[in-house]
Amino acid sequence: MDVESSFSHVALPIFDGENYDLWAVRMESYLEALDLWEAVEEDYEIAQLPNNPTVAQVKNHKERKTKKAKACLFAGVSKTIFTRIMTLQTASEIWNYLKEEYAGDARIRSMQVLNLIREFKLQRLKESETAKQYADKLLGIVNKVRLLGTEFPDSRIVQKILVTMPEKYEASIASLENTNDLSQITLAEVLHALQAQEQRRMMRQEVAVEDAFLANNS
Incomplete structure (x- = not known):
């Protein structure tokens, strides 16, 4: 079993509206371990693709990571928080919403x-x-x-x-x-x-x- 598969069995940190900063540090570490953090960042860079990838391969690779990151964020919040983010389309949108809503200015x-x-x-x-x-x-x-x-x-x-x-x-x-x-x-x-x-x-x-x-x- 590779490191990514092993880490995927580690319990997700759950955000319930309290201690956002602590949750954000843990969730970022979790996504990084699964090689999904880049899907949350706005400047998304595609990595580990075959030489001269086709447009379809690039699109498919990016979408897979984005969907996985989005699924992790959905699973990493309480039901109350989920109802506020469930209509957001990307992992980046979800992360930025939570940061603006709970981190404070x-x-x-x-x-x-x-x-x-x-x-x-x-x-x-x-x-x-x-x-x-x-x-x-x-x-x-x-x-x-x-x-x-x-x-x-x-x-x-x-x-x-x-x-x-x-x-x-x-x-x-x-x-x-x-x-x-x-x-x-x-x-x-x-x-x-x-x-x-x-x-x-x-x-x-x-x-x-x-x-x-x-x-x-x-």
Whole structure:
């Protein structure tokens, strides 16, 4: 089985009207893997045809790819979205309609980025959260910013974590500051240090519980 046949069995990403940017990235990758993305682009170029192809061969080759790409897009949306695009004739028309309808113009996307960055700045570790859960929450916000086309380096996430972690993590943060160049430290290194401290604290608590149990039953 060739790569294209194998990939055709991978589940299509389904767009239901939410998180368009994430769906668009996944769908473009899916169509590229099936060699169908060029059928979505306006400047369609015919490739892999025999030498001196006839007009009929060119037309047939192009139509096959266009129909496959259109079928993928129809299958990659919810029933509600499908009713809005079912009368469109080409894959390119469908893609452009979805982009215009759900991606928003530059002003709207700029406002979305500003709101997400504001949300990022307001985040703090909750009492019930672990360092990993906190980092995942921050990454979720950052990835939305990146999908909107704005750069957001991991170093800003590292700085955010180091500045906002509560006092009980101070020992780990101080150790990182003393042994690493903070401008070079990675998110993975920060998480490893904080998770190691959480594990040590948990082990001490378990030992304390066991000692108390033994004392009460001696």
